[in-house]
Amino acid sequence: MKEFDFGTNLGGAWFPAPIFTASGCASSGKELAQFFALKDIGAVVTKSVMTKPRYGRPTPRMAETPSGMLNSIGLQGPGIDSFLANDVPWLLEQKARVIVSIAGETVEEYSTLARKVRGISGISALEVNISCPNVENRGLVFACDPEASRRVIDGVRKTIGGEIPIIAKLTPDVTNLPSIASGVVDAGADGLALINTVLGMVINLETLRPHLGGKTGGLSGPAIRPVAVRAIYQVHEALPNTPILGMGGVSSGRDALELILAGASGVSVGTASFGSPTAIPTIQNELRDLLIAKGFNSLKQAVGYAHREVS
Amino acid sequence: MKEFDFGTNLGGAWFPAPIFTASGCASSGKELAQFFALKDIGAVVTKSVMTKPRYGRPTPRMAETPSGMLNSIGLQGPGIDSFLANDVPWLLEQKARVIVSIAGETVEEYSTLARKVRGISGISALEVNISCPNVENRGLVFACDPEASRRVIDGVRKTIGGEIPIIAKLTPDVTNLPSIASGVVDAGADGLALINTVLGMVINLETLRPHLGGKTGGLSGPAIRPVAVRAIYQVHEALPNTPILGMGGVSSGRDALELILAGASGVSVGTASFGSPTAIPTIQNELRDLLIAKGFNSLKQAVGYAHREVS
Amino acid sequence: MSAINKSAQQFLATIVSNKRVGQYHQIILQVGEIVAACKPGNFIAIAVGGDNSRMILRRAFAISRTSHTASFGGTLELIVAPHGSGSKWLCQQQEGVELDVVTPLGTAFGIPTEPVNALLVGGGYGSAPLFGLAEVLKSRGCRVDMLLGASTGQKIYAPMEGKRAVNSLRIYTEDGSVGERGRVTDPMWAMIEDGSVDVIYSCGPMAMLRAISDLVNDSDVVHQCAVEEAMACGIGICMTCVLPVKNENGSTSMLRSCIDGPVMDGSTVQWDLVGQIPEASQ
Amino acid sequence: MSAINKSAQQFLATIVSNKRVGQYHQIILQVGEIVAACKPGNFIAIAVGGDNSRMILRRAFAISRTSHTASFGGTLELIVAPHGSGSKWLCQQQEGVELDVVTPLGTAFGIPTEPVNALLVGGGYGSAPLFGLAEVLKSRGCRVDMLLGASTGQKIYAPMEGKRAVNSLRIYTEDGSVGERGRVTDPMWAMIEDGSVDVIYSCGPMAMLRAISDLVNDSDVVHQCAVEEAMACGIGICMTCVLPVKNENGSTSMLRSCIDGPVMDGSTVQWDLVGQIPEASQ
Numbered sequence A, B: 001m002k003e004f005d006f007g008t009n010l011g012g013a014w015f016p017a018p019i020f021t022a023s024g025c026a027s028s029g030k031e032l033a034q035f036f037a038l039k040d041i042g043a044v045v046t047k048s049v050m051t052k053p054r055y056g057r058p059t060p061r062m063a064e065t066p067s068g069m070l071n072s073i074g075l076q077g078p079g080i081d082s083f084l085a086n087d088v089p090w091l092l093e094q095k096a097r098v099i100v101s102i103a104g105e106t107v108e109e110y111s112t113l114a115r116k117v118r119g120i121s122g123i124s125a126l127e128v129n130i131s132c133p134n135v136e137n138r139g140l141v142f143a144c145d146p147e148a149s150r151r152v153i154d155g156v157r158k159t160i161g162g163e164i165p166i167i168a169k170l171t172p173d174v175t176n177l178p179s180i181a182s183g184v185v186d187a188g189a190d191g192l193a194l195i196n197t198v199l200g201m202v203i204n205l206e207t208l209r210p211h212l213g214g215k216t217g218g219l220s221g222p223a224i225r226p227v228a229v230r231a232i233y234q235v236h237e238a239l240p241n242t243p244i245l246g247m248g249g250v251s252s253g254r255d256a257l258e259l260i261l262a263g264a265s266g267v268s269v270g271t272a273s274f275g276s277p278t279a280i281p282t283i284q285n286e287l288r289d290l291l292i293a294k295g296f297n298s299l300k301q302a303v304g305y306a307h308r309e310v311s
Numbered sequence C, D: 001m002s003a004i005n006k007s008a009q010q011f012l013a014t015i016v017s018n019k020r021v022g023q024y025h026q027i028i029l030q031v032g033e034i035v036a037a038c039k040p041g042n043f044i045a046i047a048v049g050g051d052n053s054r055m056i057l058r059r060a061f062a063i064s065r066t067s068h069t070a071s072f073g074g075t076l077e078l079i080v081a082p083h084g085s086g087s088k089w090l091c092q093q094q095e096g097v098e099l100d101v102v103t104p105l106g107t108a109f110g111i112p113t114e115p116v117n118a119l120l121v122g123g124g125y126g127s128a129p130l131f132g133l134a135e136v137l138k139s140r141g142c143r144v145d146m147l148l149g150a151s152t153g154q155k156i157y158a159p160m161e162g163k164r165a166v167n168s169l170r171i172y173t174e175d176g177s178v179g180e181r182g183r184v185t186d187p188m189w190a191m192i193e194d195g196s197v198d199v200i201y202s203c204g205p206m207a208m209l210r211a212i213s214d215l216v217n218d219s220d221v222v223h224q225c226a227v228e229e230a231m232a233c234g235i236g237i238c239m240t241c242v243l244p245v246k247n248e249n250g251s252t253s254m255l256r257s258c259i260d261g262p263v264m265d266g267s268t269v270q271w272d273l274v275g276q277i278p279e280a281s282q
């Protein structure tokens, strides 16, 4: 019997397994290393980093909701220089595959960040989180604006050249996701990350005001899984040749399989790690067993399988 | 002590209490009448009706998801003539307040429906469900298209005149909800119903294909409550004088209060009735007790309270 | 008030006992006076998972038998297969636990006014409501034959007391582990042909119900089947549970299997259209 | 491997006992050898609601005391207030139930190397970790005084055995139902002024911790406080639990109270900035 092939490919980068951390849900990896070896999972996607150090948003920064949670962290972080000098070398020492996520407030900031990332070797891919407010356009989120999305990716593409794959991370909070997706692919994205959190709010019934310091927050967790599956399915249908890194509410192997069948070549696990620090290796093992039980010889065979006609 | 005032007003129509059924989640009322008296709740919002009888979508039409469900009913119904001849008179006989929900495939169909509704007396308001595919524009949902949304409401406004309030029901699956909302208000909507279901999908792990007959479906239930609260808050902020009928994941009095504080003048309860046929009167009682416990003298005082500065 | 589900109520029912029987759980619920309104074919809808459950919909189960006991008053018996998370949760609940239930729901099996020859056909836990039905039919002087089938013997539910209520019982399993190897439909054609059957009552997987409908198609045998469609509400308000049913005038309606069923006239169900949409309009 | 939470593990812990004590529940968990790594100040994160829970995040509880018994091996004691749905669920779980836990998490109270005069101040269930701490301090030759406060007597947690470990114990309630009417901070200024306190260890509501910090501000007294911020992950990966803390160079960092706390140096926490964002960058 041929051995089961669990490896996956995202725009040229190869990973031995398809389950990754989700940006912002694993910090820079150190904290999870106590619970499992980072090299055993597909890759560590690091928290979106900006040019300068950032304090983020005021607390409270989270609210639990039915089968989900809201967060409004506001991209607190050390800034790209400290991140590249300290966090990336540590991750590479652990033999983890590293996907660096960057976030900016202007088209220019993304290019600057990409240039700095390009200078470091050993990074597997660049995730470009464009679900951030564009300060040059009334704070409108880049990924909500087809033109701004394209410009960000175009700038990053020109900076990065062909060195590492560029994965554009999109928000589901748009009227026409496939059109935003094809815009960024035209601009040079090698892959897409779907989905970022869904915009939500909780009112605190003690204060009678929005609970989060940032008022609105991003909804994640199992509650949004059907939205993630739909988004991945729609985009895979429109762009069958563009690899997708799927995410949104995955907390078991069967959840991950849903996203893969819909069209994801890899799956990031975010909120589930908050509920269980060992969620990622557990999900990865469950997925492998499930794929084998369903008769697949490789992960690749299962990617987008839900689109095929029933024979 | 002054008596607590639980009444509410939606674009001119008055209701003795603020909890309503949600369109499509109470059929035409008869089925719930076994569990409570329809006259005791704010109003019955009937299932969106079209001009002709409709079979709807193929089964399976539902999938349970974490703290939510997907449905793809596809507006099965008897058609407007049978509906107005049979269902409305029965509801009026029960002394229920009736909000008729209409749905169309063309701008013209909405006007036709509105004309027929205008001919019947005793109806409290008209809910115009524009979260339907527009057959004249590649099936693009009306409420995803600012121009089509405006044209539907404009047509209905001209037909209805000022006889009964028009409430436009919007989908949250858009990039800029406040702009769609202000477009339909400009076109003549007296109020807004927020939110319709969120587009989602579930893959069946036995067949490895989309579970629903209609492939995608609408996500409802507690999972989407944070999205509803955010949508209502955003739209109330943009249009503080437009009454909102809120809905999305309400299954207790505290949930209803969240929507009201965010800006809803009335609250429809949909999916919760599937889990419990007595959900609506229970929620209505809980809400009343909670408002009184929080020190409000009237429902009206609480509407949009979360927007006020903390003193 | 309307005529739909006119005896139905939502209330708390206490589990009186919960026993494993083969691959099923026999669960007895204390329900009080409402037991008198529960007829064979009706079902009960149960909230699952407790207060903090992420499962927001009720689960439907056929009422297997009803009784009145001195110690518990009116009780209902359910036969539950631990299938997914909701039914597994239910099977784990112990004696004394209170369940939030809505019952009696849906249509009941029609009981003939005159004594007839009745054939009761059950697949898997589909046999559950047939034993209660058998008792009623016997009390009306009917002859009651029963055919039960399942993939394997562990999935045959046929309690001792139940067997006493029928004139004959034959069991079929696909693996031959209990009874004869084969399917319940195997002997049916012969029984229909020799005129020993007036009415068939069936409950089980949709494929079985369809096969029976096909068999009786050209005969005079009446076929009442209890269908099982995925239900979100169980009370007629969501339209998820529809089945294509032929009207008198030849047109097709999508009827709700929760209120126009679960018991339906097998000859009117358009089995070939299940999961599809009729082309013409109603 | 990294140095963060280096003794922490995720495992199933069995409830050995669950007793109501005033308005709290005292819950004892069997945890095995890991008990040796649990220090006063550390906390445990518990998954709540069972398999089908709509609550997806763990709940954090201070480890009140640890022990080694012949019958159960290593055990942890928790004092749980039934607050919202998660803690209420926990308080309802019976002996024998297995809980999914992660522990020991976070920083511990610093133990002085020389005997000192220690004042332990607890608000509500905040007294829980102080009794375990008191035992450690006593064994190092410290003098241990304790002040406990709450709104009402039912919310004072002060077990018999605990009382034996301290040199003095004074209780304050706002309604005067137990001990003196007033707040724990009332007698503190005098105690600090007469030099009878070297270190204060505090645990309780943020307002109490802040009030104590303000009191000791101009003194030489060291103040170690266990903070309580809403935590999504408890292990340092989500950044929800941050507090503004002053660095040596005068700048402010937003530190994670789950891994850089819960025990923090009260003099470095910028209490006036809690819930806000420092203006300058780090």
Ligand SMILES: Cc1cc2nc3c(=O)[nH]c(=O)nc-3n(C[C@H](O)[C@H](O)[C@H](O)COP(=O)(O)OP(=O)(O)OC[C@H]3O[C@@H](n4cnc5c(N)ncnc54)[C@H](O)[C@@H]3O)c2cc1C
Pocket (backbone or CB within 6 Å): B063, B064, C043, C057, C058, C059, C060, C061, C062, C063, C078, C079, C080, C081, C082, C083, C084, C085, C086, C087, C088, C125, C128, C227, C228, C229, C230, C231, C232, C262
């Ligand atoms: C009228 C009626 C009578 C029934 N009688 C019995 C009985 O006597 N004994 C018994 O064991 N089962 C019976 N069933 C099936 C039972 O309702 C399902 O097994 C149960 O709902 C599965 O829930 P779950 O959470 O375990 O599975 P999941 O697959 O996790 O359920 C997910 C969702 O799908 C629905 N669903 C899944 N399978 C079925 C199914 N087969 N039929 C309907 N809905 C389904 C569930 O209700 C739920 O909403 C009956 C169903 C109906 C409609």
Ligand SMILES: Cc1cc2nc3c(=O)[nH]c(=O)nc-3n(C[C@H](O)[C@H](O)[C@H](O)COP(=O)(O)OP(=O)(O)OC[C@H]3O[C@@H](n4cnc5c(N)ncnc54)[C@H](O)[C@@H]3O)c2cc1C
Pocket (backbone or CB within 6 Å): A063, A064, D043, D057, D058, D059, D060, D061, D062, D063, D078, D079, D080, D081, D082, D083, D084, D085, D086, D087, D088, D125, D128, D227, D228, D229, D230, D231, D232, D262
């Ligand atoms: C380090 C630490 C130690 C703690 N020690 C104890 C203890 O020994 N005994 C005790 O009774 N409680 C303790 N708490 C508080 C306890 O974690 C909360 O009461 C509990 O999380 C409330 O959950 P719930 O589901 O009952 O309430 P809900 O209000 O329904 O919880 C909703 C969400 O908010 C969070 N949350 C709510 N209140 C608090 C709070 N006060 N602190 C932190 N998060 C909160 C919950 O974790 C959950 O994610 C501690 C908290 C922390 C951070």
Ligand SMILES: Cc1cc2nc3c(=O)[nH]c(=O)nc-3n(C[C@H](O)[C@H](O)[C@H](O)COP(=O)(O)O)c2cc1C
Pocket (backbone or CB within 6 Å): A022, A023, A024, A025, A047, A048, A071, A073, A075, A101, A129, A169, A195, A196, A197, A218, A219, A220, A221, A222, A224, A247, A248, A249, A250, A268, A269, A270, A271, A272, D238, D239
């Ligand atoms: C606390 C938190 C912080 C996050 N931070 C980031 C971030 O910095 N960059 C990013 O692209 N996505 C961020 N996300 C989104 C996640 O990467 C992921 O897209 C989303 O949470 C859906 O996956 P999940 O349901 O598995 O969490 C964050 C999510 C959470 C919950």
Ligand SMILES: Cc1cc2nc3c(=O)[nH]c(=O)nc-3n(C[C@H](O)[C@H](O)[C@H](O)COP(=O)(O)O)c2cc1C
Pocket (backbone or CB within 6 Å): B022, B023, B024, B025, B047, B048, B071, B073, B075, B101, B129, B169, B195, B196, B197, B218, B219, B220, B221, B222, B224, B247, B248, B249, B250, B268, B269, B270, B271, B272, C238, C239
């Ligand atoms: C089964 C089902 C059918 C629905 N049908 C309609 C409909 O016909 N017209 C409409 O405007 N909304 C329809 N909706 C949307 C609801 O009215 C409501 O906007 C949505 O479900 C959110 O509320 P909830 O979470 O309380 O269910 C339907 C929802 C469900 C679950």
Ligand code: FES
Pocket (backbone or CB within 6 Å): C230, C231, C232, C233, C234, C235, C236, C237, C238, C239, C240, C241, C242, C256, C257, C258, C259
């Ligand atoms: S299950 Fe809702 S209509 Fe039948």
Ligand code: FES
Pocket (backbone or CB within 6 Å): D230, D231, D232, D233, D234, D235, D236, D237, D238, D239, D240, D241, D242, D256, D257, D258, D259
């Ligand atoms: S709770 Fe997640 S970082 Fe502290």
